Amino acid sequence: MSGSRYEDSxxxxxxxxxxVSAGFISTVVCHPLDLIKTRLQVHNSAxxxxxxxxVARKLLDEARSTGTRPLRAIYRGVGTxxxxxxxSWGLYFLxxxxxxxxxxxxxxGQGRHLSSLDYLLTxxxxxxxxxxxxxxxxxxxxxxxxxxxxSPGAYRGLAEGLYRITVEEGPRxxxxxxxxxxxxxxxxxxxxxxxxxxxxxRRESRIETSLSNNGLQCASRQQSSSKQVLGA
Numbered sequence: 658m659s660g661s662r663y664e665d666s667x668x669x670x671x672x673x674x675x676x677v678s679a680g681f682i683s684t685v686v687c688h689p690l691d692l693i694k695t696r697l698q699v700h701n702s703a704x705x706x707x708x709x710x711x712v713a714r715k716l717l718d719e720a721r722s723t724g725t726r727p728l729r730a731i732y733r734g735v736g737t738x739x740x741x742x743x744x745s746w747g748l749y750f751l752x753x754x755x756x757x758x759x760x761x762x763x764x765x766g767q768g769r770h771l772s773s774l775d776y777l778l779t780x781x782x783x784x785x786x787x788x789x790x791x792x793x794x795x796x797x798x799x800x801x802x803x804x805x806x807x808s809p810g811a812y813r814g815l816a817e818g819l820y821r822i823t824v825e826e827g828p829r830x831x832x833x834x835x836x837x838x839x840x841x842x843x844x845x846x847x848x849x850x851x852x853x854x855x856x857x858x859r860r861e862s863r864i865e866t867s868l869s870n871n872g873l874q875c876a877s878r879q880q881s882s883s884k885q886v887l888g889a
Contacts, residue, residue: 672750672751672754673747673750673751675750676743676746676747676749676750676751677743677746677747679746680739680742680743680744680745680746680747681739681742681743683742684735684738684739684742684743685735685739688731688732688734688735688738689713689731689732691738691802692716692731692732692733692734692802693709693712693713693716695799695802695803696712696715696716696802696803697709697712699803713731716730716731716805717730717731719805719807720805725805725806725807729806730805730806733801733802733805733806734798734801734802736814736815737794737797737798737801737814737815737818738798738802740794740815741791741794741795741798744790744791744794745787745791748786748787748790748791749783749784749787749845752782752783752786752787753779753780753783753849756779756782756783757771757775757776757779760775760778760779771853773850773854776849776850776853776854777846777847777849777850778846780845780846780848780849780850781842781843781846784841784842784843784845784846785839785842788835788838788839788841788842789832789835792831792832792834792835792838793819793822793831793832794815795834795838796818796822796830796831796832796833796834797812797815797818797819797822799834800812800818801818819831
């Protein structure tokens with residue numbers, strides 16, 4: 658039993674590394690777009706914040722007025738965002754892999770394979786667990802992205818944000834928006850259910866194609882052998 662658990666944890670390492678790497682790269686590349694999106698969602702009533710290009714100009718104007726470098730302005734909060742995304746994807750793949758393996762072992766004992774519902778529930782459970790563990794990071798990240806570095810009360814970084822929220826609002830402040838975030842978990846669960854089923858379909862179609870090709874090759878060889886025998 659302990660050997661099986663060790664193998665499961667070892668097998669999960671590549672998935673965790675892949676998740677962390679994907680989270681890091683996507684965040685570094687897409688953070689400016691995330692910043693613009695967040696500003697649009699928060700300042701939807703102000704004309705100066707209408708349209709992505711206008712938001713980008715506004716961010717650059719803020720940077721000039723506060724003496725901040727433009728690149729630093731459009732990457733405000735990127736450290737918190739990187740930590741949040743890498744932690745989220747790493748934890749998600751860890752929990753999802755472990756839960757899926759446990760359910761697969763149980764289904765094998767019943768002589769069955771994992772069903773679509775199994776994939777949906779395991780990915781959903783992994784998503785809820787990950788959301789609960791990383792919600793404080795997203796609270797700080799959102800507040801950093803919605804305020805400029807020179808704004809009154811703006812957080813300078815993740816550690817300060819977590820500390821001030823805990824002191825000023827209590828631990829509950831770290832979990833603001835947790836329930837709405839679960840709607841995103843449902844979307845991810847459906848995505849992974851579809852993804853797993855598509856993988857199975859693709860694998861089975863490849864096997865069928867391989868068997869079909871092998872059958873044609875065997876038939877061709879038999880036909881060739883028959884001709885040789887008849888010719889002899």
